Amino acid sequence: MKGLVFDIRSFSVHDGPGIRTTVFLKGCPLQCSWCHNPESQRCMTETVRKVRKLGNEPFETTETLGSYLDASQVLSRFQADKPFFEESNGGITISGGEPLMQPAFSLFLLKASKEMGIHTAFDTSGYAGQEVFKNVAHAADLVLFDLKLADDMQHQHFTGQSNQVIKENLFGLRESGKRFFIRIPLIPEVTDTQYNLDGLYRIMEELGTLERIDLLPFHHLGKRKYERLGRSFDFEHTAPYERARSERIKAFFKPLANLVSIGG
Numbered sequence: 001m002k003g004l005v006f007d008i009r010s011f012s013v014h015d016g017p018g019i020r021t022t023v024f025l026k027g028c029p030l031q032c033s034w035c036h037n038p039e040s041q042r043c044m045t046e047t048v049r050k051v052r053k054l055g056n057e058p059f060e061t062t063e064t065l066g067s068y069l070d071a072s073q074v075l076s077r078f079q080a081d082k083p084f085f086e087e088s089n090g091g092i093t094i095s096g097g098e099p100l101m102q103p104a105f106s107l108f109l110l111k112a113s114k115e116m117g118i119h120t121a122f123d124t125s126g127y128a129g130q131e132v133f134k135n136v137a138h139a140a141d142l143v144l145f146d147l148k149l150a151d152d153m154q155h156q157h158f159t160g161q162s163n164q165v166i167k168e169n170l171f172g173l174r175e176s177g178k179r180f181f182i183r184i185p186l187i188p189e190v191t192d193t194q195y196n197l198d199g200l201y202r203i204m205e206e207l208g209t210l211e212r213i214d215l216l217p218f219h220h221l222g223k224r225k226y227e228r229l230g231r232s233f234d235f236e237h238t239a240p241y242e243r244a245r246s247e248r249i250k251a252f253f254k255p256l257a258n259l260v261s262i263g264g
């Protein structure tokens, strides 16, 4: 079985507990204006131009983003990294883009990893039909559930899609008893307004006490990726996120969870 993958990263410490190997699947139904992985959004390979140097001479070349990998290629990478998982209580994480865009491939990787005795995490926006979400995301040991905007109109405006099905999947996850962490991107004047923080607070309060909330402050690492793709980046001139601001939001959400962390 093949899947469209745009990256595999070993030694990740921000995609779930311990040391992890994260596979990033290409394709996402959302179009978040702040997305720091814009190369993950299209569910197809893309060719971008790249300037390299030979000595002092610049020359232009091309690079293909994304490749169709056989599941066995991904699993052998997991197998090679397994000693690090065992040392750190880590495992593998399936991320994106939105991995639920490739449900059969995601499910295959989750099941095969479990058979290999590896802990599995699944990083998702929650935007998928309820059956798909249940069959695939629930197959992981841990779900990393991204929550962005509480107001549906704002969600549609900034991500291109309604948050209705996301909320339904989140409450379904809670009812199932499956282990999950909430992840909230802190995007200046978008997700971090008091209006949105209050809305997210109400949603999470309804879920009951949470194990963990990860706050993911805005950064500029995606900026060059937009340049390479020839796309404009709405947040090009936005300043890096201030630590004090993250700390204030952390304190605000503190009553909701056993642990609120900054940076995942």
Ligand code: SF4
Pocket (backbone or CB within 6 Å): 028, 029, 030, 031, 032, 034, 035, 036, 037, 040, 041, 096, 097, 098, 125
């Ligand atoms: S859900 Fe994630 S990957 Fe998809 S567009 Fe939004 S930030 Fe990017």
